[in-house]
Amino acid sequence: MKQTMxxxxxxxxxxxLLFDQIYDxxxxxxxEEEQLTIDILxxxxxxxxxxxxxxxxxxxxxxxxxxxxxxxxxxxxFLLIYLYFxxxxxxxxxxxxxxxxxxxxxxxxxxxxxxxxxNAYLAIKIHIIALNxxxxxxxxxxxxxxxxxxxxxxxxxxxxxxxxxxxxxxxKYLLFHVSDTEKAKVMYRVAAKTAxxxxxxxAHDQILLEMEKDLKFYESI
Numbered sequence: 001m002k003q004t005m006x007x008x009x010x011x012x013x014x015x016x017l018l019f020d021q022i023y024d025x026x027x028x029x030x031x032e033e034e035q036l037t038i039d040i041l042x043x044x045x046x047x048x049x050x051x052x053x054x055x056x057x058x059x060x061x062x063x064x065x066x067x068x069x070x071x072x073x074x075x076x077x078f079l080l081i082y083l084y085f086x087x088x089x090x091x092x093x094x095x096x097x098x099x100x101x102x103x104x105x106x107x108x109x110x111x112x113x114x115x116x117x118x119n120a121y122l123a124i125k126i127h128i129i130a131l132n133x134x135x136x137x138x139x140x141x142x143x144x145x146x147x148x149x150x151x152x153x154x155x156x157x158x159x160x161x162x163x164x165x166x167x168x169x170x171x172k173y174l175l176f177h178v179s180d181t182e183k184a185k186v187m188y189r190v191a192a193k194t195a196x197x198x199x200x201x202x203a204h205d206q207i208l209l210e211m212e213k214d215l216k217f218y219e220s221i
Contacts (some may be wrong), residue, residue, distance in 0.1 A: 122158035167191035
């Protein structure tokens with residue numbers, strides 16, 4: 001499940017096949033918490049890859065309020081936050097600015113001690129989508145705080161698969177908040193090069209496309 005899909009049909013089909021195998025062969029043999037984990041992962045994949053929103057709202061309505069009440073989050077809670085972020089991603093800014101979204105982001109910031117933690121990759125994935133929200137809301141103080149936390153998690157846990165995306169998010173910070181176009185361009189290219197070194201050609205191309213799109217948007221502001 002670590003492989004980033006970027007709407008790539010071959011990768012998406014592999015993940016879809018994996019879920020089918022789990023539901024057909026293992027789902028009824030695992031405990032309730034494990035079943036819920038699978039349901040959340042499947043629901044998230046349905047949104048991200050297939051733009052399919054079916055039972056996500058039911059899962060969130062039943063379980064997400066409990067997550068927001070907790071002081072310490074477990075893996076299941078992080079998965080629910082991830083699902084919530086993708087569920088609201090296509091909605092307007094007012095929805096993203098609501099108290100629930102702010103609570104979820106604050107939970108991430110307060111639950112970010114992941115030295116040598118098996119949840120490091122998951123935490124970084126969730127942070128990345130939270131950074132997108134913070135950018136839209138122009139909350140760059142929290143953006144920088146969460147970005148630095150993500151970079152620390154990546155380094156401490158030797159979790160580098162998302163490093164190109166974190167570098168791209170740093171480039172966005174340099175461009176849209178610091179307003180340093182040249183430094184931003186350098187960081188976008190560093191991110192693309194890192195993706196290439198990691199063997200992810202799709203990420204490499206996507207980052208360069210994102211750079212061009214962001215630069216055009218910045219010039220139009």
